[in-house]
Amino acid sequence: MTTSVFIDGAAGTTGLEIRERLAGREDLSLVTLPDDRRKDQAARREAxxxxxxxxxxxxxxxxREAVALIDNPRTRVIDASSAHRVAxxxxxxxxxxxxxVAAAARVSNPGCYPTGFLALVAPLVRAGLLPPDWPLTVNAVSxxxxxxxxxIERFDSDPELAYRSYGLAMGHKHVPEMQQHAGLAHAPLFAPAVVRAFRGMIVEVPLQLAALPSPPSRAAVLDALAATFDGAPLVxxxxxxxxxLLMARDAAPDDRLDLWVFADAAGQQARLVARLDNLGKGAAGAAVQNLNLMIGAPPLVGLVL
Structure with a gap:
């Protein structure tokens, strides 16, 4: 018994990466549309x-339009866009x-930046080490x-372009999911940037430990993270x-997520850091992981480890 899968938007960067991870799997059959019908609404509705x-x-x-075209209760959906992450x-x-995820009919893939942020922050809020009303900043490069x-075309065509800071007007579309899924009272101050590397990401949350009402030790922070991700093979x-910590300009795909806690000897300050592939655990790898859970396949099949 095979599961039929249709990737709507398979020609984009994330779609191509997902197809590569699904290639050769005997438990799946891919539904595809010819290039001249990829934007044909009737063909898409049928698929x-x-x-x-x-x-x-x-x-x-x-x-959102694609979800509205599904008129049966059987088809399950993984949305890699940000349209439904707080819906x-x-x-x-x-x-x-x-x-x-395994029991869900509708799954919204996390954003790449929020994946790193939430992995670092949500366990600490849940453990009571970080007050939910604490003002947080998240700095990240992708x-x-x-x-x-x-x-991609802009960076490929301009060899002088090395760094791009953006989201300077605040209100980045990733912020609502960071706030909601970390259980925060206030939106974090998000400072994203893009560097001259095709893939990869470092997400950092700095903490003034000494200013917290009950300052946690580095060991306590590590324990909370370790307890959350105990038995999680990708983290x-x-x-x-x-x-x-380094990012390579031409790194290979990778679906893992690595977390570190840096702190000074006096325990006054800390830097929580996540490193991941923005196209891996931050996009295509997460989608394949969620697909595996939803269809009852081995959880790591098709992933790049």
Missing amino acids: LNDADLVILCLPDDAA GGWTYGFPELGFD GYSGGGKAL TVHQDQPAE
């Missing part, structure tokens, strides 16, 4: 309703944080592939404090 599971790799408005009736696709075709909580 969306014929498939057992649909993965949406579309802009937000197109993703009612949708399960957030971060199973390591306790969301029941490979330029996360910006889609237009940004590693590192105990060391390396002198540097």
Whole structure:
């Protein structure tokens, strides 16, 4: 018995990465449309309703439109856009944080930046180490592939372009899911940037430990993270404090998530850091992981480890 899967938006960066991870699987059959019918609404409606599971790799408005085209209760959906990440009736696709993806009919894939942020912050809020009303800042750099075709073309065509800071007007679309799924009273101050690397991401949350009402030790923070991700094969909580963390310009795909806690000897300040592939655990890898859970397949099949 095979599961039929339709990737709507399979020609985009995330869609292509998902297809690569699903290639050769005997438990799946891919529903595809010829290039000249990819934007034909009647053809898409038919494919969306014929498939057992649909993965949406579309802009937000197109993703909402695609969901509206599904008129049967059988087809299950993974949405890789940001359209449904804080929407009612949708399960957030971060199973390591306790969301029941396996039983869900509608799953919203987390954003790449929020994946790192939530992995670092949600366990601390749940453990009572970080007050939910604490003002948080998150600094992050990503490979330029996360910006889609237009940004990829911009970096590829301009060899002088090395760094792009953006989201300067605040209100970035990733902030609502960071706030909601971490259980925060206030939206974090989000400072994203893009660097001249095709893929990869480092997400950092700085903490003034001494200013917290009950300052946690580095060991307590590590214990909370380790307890949350105990038995999670894709997430590693590192105990060391390396002198540097690096992103490679031409890194290979990777579906893992690595977490570190850096702190000064006096326990006054800390830097919580996550490293991941924005196209891996931050997009395509997460979608395949969620697909595996939804169809009862081995959880790591098809993933890049």
